Amino acid sequence: MVFRAALESPVRLAAFATLGVIAYATLCPLELRPSLGQPNWERFIAYALAGFLFVLAYPKRGGFVALGLVCAAVSLELGQYIDPSRHPRLADAAIKSLGAVSGAAASLIATRVAASVRKARCFPRNA
Numbered sequence: 001m002v003f004r005a006a007l008e009s010p011v012r013l014a015a016f017a018t019l020g021v022i023a024y025a026t027l028c029p030l031e032l033r034p035s036l037g038q039p040n041w042e043r044f045i046a047y048a049l050a051g052f053l054f055v056l057a058y059p060k061r062g063g064f065v066a067l068g069l070v071c072a073a074v075s076l077e078l079g080q081y082i083d084p085s086r087h088p089r090l091a092d093a094a095i096k097s098l099g100a101v102s103g104a105a106a107s108l109i110a111t112r113v114a115a116s117v118r119k120a121r122c123f124p125r126n127a
Helices: 002-007 010-027 039-057 059-082 090-122
Strands: none
Touching: 010 039, 010 059, 039 059, 039 090, 059 090
16 A cells, blocks of 8 residues: 555655655664765654655655654654664654654645645736
8 A cells, every 4th residue: 555655646755755865874784884974964864855755756745754753753763673784873863853854844834835836926916
């Protein structure tokens, strides 16, 4: 069911793919973890992108998206206990959660601004 819903929209597919990459990077052994720069920025940006994409994919469920990604961040961080080379930290989960909520909020703001711009173009006040 989830895969069917994800395939209905390219944005949904991108959102789930982003979450898959995040899960891999969080749970894989440390030597296999992809690294692009400073880890805290990587965490924040990855979850912000996921939050942004999931809210674009499910625009009427912004709060649930943010809450779900916060739960995913905490769950994946706890999942690091499986691998002895990983070290779960509450601070990492907090950075990830902040990224998810920030991305979700940015997406909500962007979609509302875009809708208001579209409305203003369709119904100009000085016509």
